[in-house]
Amino acid sequence: MSSIRWQTLRLRRRTSTAPTTTPMMNSNSITDIWNNLASAKEAGFTKRRIPVESPLYVYGTYRYPDNLYGIAFSHDSSRNIPADRFKSLKELEIQQMPDTSFEHRNLLQIQLRHTDCLGVFATLCTDLTEAVTRTSTEEAAIRVVLNQLEMWRTLFDRGLAAGLTPSEQQGLYGELHLLARMLRRNTGSKAAIIGYWVGCDKAMRDFQGRDWAIEVKTTSTNSSDRLTINGERQLDDSLLDRLFLYHLSVEVSRKNGQTLNREVEDLRKMLSDDAFILRQFNTCLTHAGYFDEHAPLYQDRCYKDRGGQAYRISGNFPRIVEQDLRNGVSNVTYVINTSACEGYQVSDTELFKQTIDHEGD
Known part of the structure; x- marks a missing residue:
């Protein structure tokens, strides 16, 4: 596996079960984060936190030199997330991995397989992030993420670049x-x-x-x-x-x-x-x-x-x-x-x- 460098916003390693809150993001935050991560050209998988009020930490992610963009949600590692049901989702890769910024937490990561429809993906990620901020518990936030992925299934199955028929x-x-x-x-x-x-x-x-x-x-x-x-x-x-x-x-x-x-x-x-x-x-x-x-x-x-x-x-x-x-x-x-x-x-x-x-x- 290529080397991994995890980027956070000066967050110390800790054992807290839920993230603290931060100010709401603007609509371009994830695009700005992607651009910053891409310009750094750090080998492997990198992430940076999106500053939103949410029961979950939300990150913009990037993998270099594969040029893969994504969004990730940090959650308690004891929580069972049925990510496997989205393995067939076209154009997206859904996976779980340890969140090395914190003990006892995992990342639910959603990654775009190519950049042909990066603008559309950014819109969807912003919509998903804003939906998560309207929840009050980690369980509710994860449920919103999974429900949104179900809604995305039709969009991605027909190909995001194709538009409406x-x-x-x-x-x-x-x-x-x-x-x-x-x-x-x-x-x-x-x-x-x-x-x-x-x-x-x-x-x-x-x-x-x-x-x-x-x-x-x-x-x-x-x-x-x-x-x-x-x-x-x-x-x-x-x-x-x-x-x-x-x-x-x-x-x-x-x-x-x-x-x-x-x-x-x-x-x-x-x-x-x-x-x-x-x-x-x-x-x-x-x-x-x-x-x-x-x-x-x-x-x-x-x-x-x-x-x-x-x-x-x-x-x-x-x-x-x-x-x-x-x-x-x-x-x-x-x-x-x-x-x-x-x-x-x-x-x-x-x-x-x-x-x-x-x-x-």
Whole structure:
């Protein structure tokens, strides 16, 4: 094994079971640490602490001359971390090793195998670090790290450099279109409205409130009257007071309309007066698979809105629900025609009255 030099922030070797707290980091800290470690050209694996308030020590890591960047979390060595379940994660290497800066502590290290998507990885690491700072115990912090790795699995399986597929871009555009309309109503706190957007976390429906939900379907011109429903539970309102389907029809072209990037920037401007809410929105974008590094991939795909229509899901609305399935049948994907849904149309005013406005009642 190559020589190892561990870099810390003047921390003495000790037997404490949990790290002390330090000030919050800025969004570029891990990039700065990587640059400093890389410029030092110390052979082997080096690490430097990211100054954050957390139950765990968090480090930026670098391996020279392999040019491998990573992030690591120090935890009590008696804690069993199931890192093996992430061995198949593409583009990342997950491993555990002793934290030689402290007795009785191990490092859970997440290392990028190449630098093709280092900017995206830095964004993910910053998001993960900020999530850990919101925990109060080491157990909760480790759980957040493992949960985030599960969320990353889909991103890394398809390759971080690839960006969103055209279908995913269109779907995200539709969700952001409705989110912007919700924010413009100014009926509640912006933070609450951003919190209703759960589609970014691959939830069953795209917007979820206390007792209501909205599923957004965005179709292009060639299939504007056909909506694909994913699963027998997506249009099942049995556990909700109110469930709605919002259909946005768009025309896709290279020149005419608004790009996904522009929709993102418009929303950021709308939220720019509150740094916390803007950070909340940017975290949601990350979970949805949108990264600024991929913006050039989306700049030639434009959407021109052709109109939106909301439907109240109830009664005999054309759908398949779990109770309709025979034993052994599940994960059903099916298509409904909007022409069969006309009797369930509701106005936009009614849609918002029964969802985001209702939260304030």
